[in-house]
Amino acid sequence: xxxxxxxxxxxxRHAEQLVYPxxxxxxxxxxxxxxxxxxxxxxxxGALAALVAGGVAxxxxxxxxxxxxxxxxxxxxxxxxxxxxxxxxxxxxxxGELGDDPNLREAAAATVRRxxxxxxxxxxxxxxxxxxxxGAPGGSPLALARAVTRTADQVYWMAGIGxxxxxxxxxxxxxxxxxxxxxxxxxxxRRVLGVVPRxxxxxxxxxxxxxxxxxxxxxxxxxxxxxxxxVPVGNARTKGPVVVRVKYGQEVAYSDPQxxxxxxxxxxxxxPASAAQVQQALAGAPGSGVEPRIAAAxxxxxxxxxxxxxxxxxxxxxxxxxxTGEDRIVAVAAGLPGQGRLLRITQYPPGTNDxxxxxxxxxxxxxxxxxxxxxxxxxxxxxxVGWLFDTFPGSGARLTVDGRERxxxxxxxxxTTEVGVDQKVEVADRAHGTHLALGPxxxxxxxxxxxxxx
Amino acid sequence: xxxxxxAVQDFVRLSWPRLVATAYLLCGDRHEAEDLxxxxxxxxxxxxxxxxxxxxxxxxxxxxxxxxAAGRWRRRRRHAELTAGERPPDPVSDPAAGVVLHDAVWRxxxxxxxxxxxxxxxxxxxxxxxxxxAATLGCSTGAVKSQAxxxxxxxxxxxxxxxxxxxxxxxxTS
Numbered sequence: 001x002x003x004x005x006x007x008x009x010x011x012x013r014h015a016e017q018l019v020y021p022x023x024x025x026x027x028x029x030x031x032x033x034x035x036x037x038x039x040x041x042x043x044x045x046g047a048l049a050a051l052v053a054g055g056v057a058x059x060x061x062x063x064x065x066x067x068x069x070x071x072x073x074x075x076x077x078x079x080x081x082x083x084x085x086x087x088x089x090x091x092x093x094x095x096g097e098l099g100d101d102p103n104l105r106e107a108a109a110a111t112v113r114r115x116x117x118x119x120x121x122x123x124x125x126x127x128x129x130x131x132x133x134x135g136a137p138g139g140s141p142l143a144l145a146r147a148v149t150r151t152a153d154q155v156y157w158m159a160g161i162g163x164x165x166x167x168x169x170x171x172x173x174x175x176x177x178x179x180x181x182x183x184x185x186x187x188x189x190r191r192v193l194g195v196v197p198r199x200x201x202x203x204x205x206x207x208x209x210x211x212x213x214x215x216x217x218x219x220x221x222x223x224x225x226x227x228x229x230x231v232p233v234g235n236a237r238t239k240g241p242v243v244v245r246v247k248y249g250q251e252v253a254y255s256d257p258q259x260x261x262x263x264x265x266x267x268x269x270x271x272p273a274s275a276a277q278v279q280q281a282l283a284g285a286p287g288s289g290v291e292p293r294i295a296a297a298x299x300x301x302x303x304x305x306x307x308x309x310x311x312x313x314x315x316x317x318x319x320x321x322x323x324t325g326e327d328r329i330v331a332v333a334a335g336l337p338g339q340g341r342l343l344r345i346t347q348y349p350p351g352t353n354d355x356x357x358x359x360x361x362x363x364x365x366x367x368x369x370x371x372x373x374x375x376x377x378x379x380x381x382x383x384x385v386g387w388l389f390d391t392f393p394g395s396g397a398r399l400t401v402d403g404r405e406r407x408x409x410x411x412x413x414x415x416t417t418e419v420g421v422d423q424k425v426e427v428a429d430r431a432h433g434t435h436l437a438l439g440p441x442x443x444x445x446x447x448x449x450x451x452x453x454x
Numbered sequence: 455x456x457x458x459x460x461a462v463q464d465f466v467r468l469s470w471p472r473l474v475a476t477a478y479l480l481c482g483d484r485h486e487a488e489d490l491x492x493x494x495x496x497x498x499x500x501x502x503x504x505x506x507x508x509x510x511x512x513x514x515x516x517x518x519x520x521x522x523a524a525g526r527w528r529r530r531r532r533h534a535e536l537t538a539g540e541r542p543p544d545p546v547s548d549p550a551a552g553v554v555l556h557d558a559v560w561r562x563x564x565x566x567x568x569x570x571x572x573x574x575x576x577x578x579x580x581x582x583x584x585x586x587x588a589a590t591l592g593c594s595t596g597a598v599k600s601q602a603x604x605x606x607x608x609x610x611x612x613x614x615x616x617x618x619x620x621x622x623x624x625x626x627t628s
Binding site for chain 2: 003004006007008010011012014015018024025026028029030032033351352356418
């Protein structure tokens, strides 16, 4: 018996000896599914904040480009910060000028309870709904409350609808530390309101991108008004987007504002693009094309990445199509007023608009991008390298991995491949004499506008 | 999608044992295997309206399972070998010879990197072709071949090191 046969038999015998417990697996899965619906909104909000907090231009999602939605990162350091962040947020004294209003407190608690119930959840034993902030910075009520359910510890942003009703617009994990919300003030200007630790040192970070595509981040101190900060968002004059940074003792937390601008069904997307905008963005894009929902996911992903900037210029899809198998890649760029452009490249597995990986960088405000390469680590422990030539050399690109030529399809100038983290990759566009060296030392995190610049 | 959809309920019930077996071989821990399958099937339930039309829900579920397991491996890299050294479950009934084989293969498999282990499980338990494995893992067939080859070679070395020749097992011939 050879090794393969031994292995085959060993695996089957091993599996056959599993004893399955009594009980209907459907009941277990259905119960978990109901719990996950409540969880998913948290993850949607958390993923964006984690992108900012982690300072990386990569959304880590499961292994294969074939299938699977995103997974949250699991970092022990975050858990330590999370414990402290929960304490500093929920310190027993609601912030804001309406924090002592019993009617608003009751309305907020009822709204959160309804939200939890609507998502199939229940408050954890011995837990209620804690009001963290209540005020009316833009003239109508805005409230933040914390609730611990059986599956999650979350904060809920609520805004007033009319004079008596609150509605949940956004949820995020409590342990991210400094929930922030964009609102429109009485003069029509958009601002960011952040709920932060009392006594913490708060800064607002703004990203500016030169016309040549180089990103710069500047941090400026913001007044901490007993646990609340209030700063204008970026626009053509003040630049943007804004990230709130909290320093409290030895801990540092970053928060990306959630948008209140468009109270849509999911309450998370700050500026969902219309179908017409998506179509306009897609016009003339190279590549084999993608279905509208994937294009919309990519465009909205870019708009979310642009954060609280109100004046993001019309997004433009630079490439959209299928690569190996059923996977789709979409590269979208959008200008930030008076600045360069933000470019976001995302690979979507089939059957989902949850990305496998996302790469974000900056490019010049005008003109061609020339040759762009990227390299990111994915959950397999391997790296994905990719390249995009906007001169479309057809099959003229040559890829070498550790000096050995590798054949990888090139689609209208775009290609990707998975390599080991220690392997050296070079891509040469023989037609145009362009050459990209992609690591393993080649990382582009420093150019990301979301590198927090600690 | 309504959760009372009989098709998805039937699929969950029918696929559960097989997926748990695959998950167990991938991760080496019974409880984690069930957790992985639960997570996998929640994703399947969520996407049911899409994948049902593709008429291959089991293949989809299996791919999601492998991906989900891979995501966990990645996050655990700093705490490696969490499951690699675990013993297999106590056999329900097995003659001594089978236990020897069983344990030796299991121990050898547990020494392999997760991805190599996944390649071998898909190849020799799920009977995937190299192309199917490549599609599932998102790599080239060449990479699958080399991982499988390295994995088998390492298994052979491990089994040799334990001086486990199949000829010594009662009821077997080499």
